[in-house]
Amino acid sequence: TDVEQGLAARYGVRSLPTVKLFRDGQVVDEFMGALPAGAVQEFLSVHVARESDTLREQALAAHAEGQGETAVALLREALAQDPENPRVPLDLAGVLGDLSRFAEAEEVLRGLPANRQLDPDVTTMQSRLALAR
Structure with missing residues (x-):
C-alpha cells in the first residue's frame, strides 16, 4: 500500500493481503487476510469458467x-x-x-x-x- 497508494485508495485496500478478483474491469469478488491454499482454490473455482x-x-x-x-x-x-x-x-x-x-x-x-x-x-x-x- 505504501508503493501504490493511489491504486490502494482507488480500490479501498486498507490492509495486506487484500485479493480482488476482476472480470471485464470490474471487481466481482474479494477477500482480505491470508487464506489457506484450499480456501483460495475454492474462492477461484466459483469464478473460473468450466466446461x-x-x-x-x-x-x-x-x-x-x-x-x-x-x-x-x-x-x-x-x-x-x-x-x-x-x-x-x-x-x-x-x-x-x-x-x-x-x-x-x-x-x-x-x-x-x-x-x-x-x-x-x-x-x-x-x-x-x-x-x-
Missing part, C-alpha cells in the same frame, strides 16, 4: 423459456459431468424450487459438502425454498 458451464447456460436459457424439465435434465447432466462445479447445485435447486419440487431441491442442497452449507448463496437458496413452500 459444465455451457450446459448451465443452456439450462438457464431453457428455464427462462418455460422449459423447466429440460433445464433440470441439463443441470443434472452438468452435475454428473462436473460434480465440483459450485454453481450447478444452486442452479438445480433454484429450478427445482421454481417447479415446486421442493423436496428434490432441498435434497440437492443437503448433498453439498459441509463447508458449503454455510455459504451465503446456499443459505439464501434454503430460505427462498422455505418461503416458497
